Amino acid sequence: MSEYEFRLITIDDISEMVDLLIDRQNLESEVFPLLKNSCINTKYITDSLEKLFTSSKVIGIGSFDNDKLVGYIMGEIKIDNRRGRYVWVPYEGIAIRLDQSSELIRNLYAKVAILWLEQGCFMHYTIIPLGTQVYYEAFLKLSFFIQQVHGVMNIEEYKPFENVSDAKIRVANKMDSETMANMSTIIQSYQNSSPSFEPALPEVVKDIKNGYKCAVEDNDAMIFIAEKELKGLGFQAYWPITPNLMLPDNGVELSIAGTYYSQMGNGVGKKLMNEGYRIMKEKGYNSIIADWRITNLTSSTFWPKCGFKPIAYRMARCIDSDLAWANFNNPSVNQL
Numbered sequence: 001m002s003e004y005e006f007r008l009i010t011i012d013d014i015s016e017m018v019d020l021l022i023d024r025q026n027l028e029s030e031v032f033p034l035l036k037n038s039c040i041n042t043k044y045i046t047d048s049l050e051k052l053f054t055s056s057k058v059i060g061i062g063s064f065d066n067d068k069l070v071g072y073i074m075g076e077i078k079i080d081n082r083r084g085r086y087v088w089v090p091y092e093g094i095a096i097r098l099d100q101s102s103e104l105i106r107n108l109y110a111k112v113a114i115l116w117l118e119q120g121c122f123m124h125y126t127i128i129p130l131g132t133q134v135y136y137e138a139f140l141k142l143s144f145f146i147q148q149v150h151g152v153m154n155i156e157e158y159k160p161f162e163n164v165s166d167a168k169i170r171v172a173n174k175m176d177s178e179t180m181a182n183m184s185t186i187i188q189s190y191q192n193s194s195p196s197f198e199p200a201l202p203e204v205v206k207d208i209k210n211g212y213k214c215a216v217e218d219n220d221a222m223i224f225i226a227e228k229e230l231k232g233l234g235f236q237a238y239w240p241i242t243p244n245l246m247l248p249d250n251g252v253e254l255s256i257a258g259t260y261y262s263q264m265g266n267g268v269g270k271k272l273m274n275e276g277y278r279i280m281k282e283k284g285y286n287s288i289i290a291d292w293r294i295t296n297l298t299s300s301t302f303w304p305k306c307g308f309k310p311i312a313y314r315m316a317r318c319i320d321s322d323l324a325w326a327n328f329n330n331p332s333v334n335q336l
Helices: 011-031 042-055 102-118 133-140 174-182 186-192 202-215 268-282 297-306 331-335
Strands: 005-008 058-065 068-080 084-089 094-096 123-129 145-154 168-171 222-228 231-240 251-259 287-293 309-318
Touching: 005 102, 011 042, 011 068, 011 094, 058 102, 068 102, 094 102, 102 133, 123 133, 133 309, 145 297, 168 268, 174 202, 174 222, 174 231, 186 202, 186 251, 222 268, 231 268, 251 268, 268 287, 287 297
Parallel strands: 084 123, 251 287
Antiparallel strands: 005 058, 058 068, 068 084, 068 094, 123 309, 145 287, 145 309, 168 222, 222 231, 231 251
């Protein structure tokens, strides 16, 4: 890598970034045909990258060979109440030339991570493509871990489950706000338990409950409730999606879904999936997308059984914030 020049990337580098991304996505679509969509074109990708540079604080590093871009990583500097200060590398935030190895990605990260730490961002998230192992391999060797899986199902390939529950599946209506509110903790309860151990912050629990109550008012939402003897057992909720580099044309998102723990193993989720598939196919969709926490044992085993194939991972790394003072640039270290 010593022959490459590493420097900040700017909006002036977008045209070369576009070329790298198009090559990357053409390869992705060979592995995942549903990603061969209308967004793999110069205008769409140029507009997307320009929006990133102009609407958020982006810090990225590119590697150049004879002034020609061969790879880049860029991340958005974000701040919120839950994560604090962190870096978010979006799906289009990383690409290398096809003849390059994972070592280029590791070197790019080594350069840009210093700049992210200077912004006070010790938590780093990145969405990586899975059409080739080069990106996953690089971040695994950088001590990143898989946090979230993004999957897609080809509706034509779905195989309906047999031996399902005898529960009734019906479409939710505006009278179901309290039913949905009661089921709003299902996903969080799985995330909160072992081995996910995701904190159930009271203010977040409240916000999610309100969101579930309002979901039945959303004209775009397609919500199915499984019930028996007028008692809710589980649900699935779908929303239309706008395609992007990671989302297929003519797709729909299975955004939230859950089955009460007491109903696990009774085929409730399977019957919901069968019905969701049937309705989405009737509506003319050709794919369903979903994402799940990899440490959630229930989700990470059930969704692949439904036919969802991982197309991207959200990977994360937390750097010890003591590094801000416990380093060899601090004179006190040498006074010990």
